[in-house]
Amino acid sequence: MYELKYAVVCVDDDPYILQMLGFQLAKIVDQKCTLLEYFTDPSEALENIDSLVEEKIDIIFIIVDYQMPKMTGAQLIRAIKEKHPNLKCVMLSGHANPVYVDALQKDNLLESFISKPWDEEVLFNAIRPILENID
Template sequence: MSKPVILCVDDERIILDSLRTQLTAEFGDAYTYEGAEDAEEALDVISELSDEETSVILIICDWLMPGIKGDELLIRIHQSYPHVIKIMLTGQADEVAIDRAKKQANLYRCLSKPWLESDLLETIRSGLSKL
């Protein structure tokens, strides 16, 4: 059986690398960590993992990305995978987008960039405890 996946979605590679480093340091090999640089890639990753019967259990998603914004991505994911814990990590989301994600995607939390590692990790641990 494959390990559950935490998916990070951000159009900045340095952010994805930083998240992977922090997640690996905190959770080790308990999870598989995947990254996507835009919404389309994220949807492809989720679809491929689903085909392999591998569960994405948590998504950390930026809001301002080329193409599909983070709130719309999380709403799309929620429609097919409502059990996934969704965290938005952004410096630029407006309140309307955050509110829409809370109502339509069951957004768990929204954290601001730059984030405190301790806040992010506590939010992830808290979210995972809801599974």
């Protein structure tokens, strides 16, 4: 039996996007030791991120959509970073407000930004450096 040491968290209000991310991440993330978590509700994601951290599961990175009904991706990333400043965040969006994305990047809160629709290789190029730096 394998021990789950890591997690990757994806947050998007579109279940289809989460499904696509799941297919793609399964190709590059070692699922023997990494839990892949998917959330359509940003508030639920925040709670679960806290739980994972409490359970001593290292979150490798979080992929966040910008345009969501209850909370923008920028708000979610700021809330995550306020509690867990070392977590790596990637934004994946087709409707992001450039002002807010620029502010996240200037505040060093965002590892990278990927536009929807995205190419699998663009996603891999964004997360590969993060994966290479895990313990």
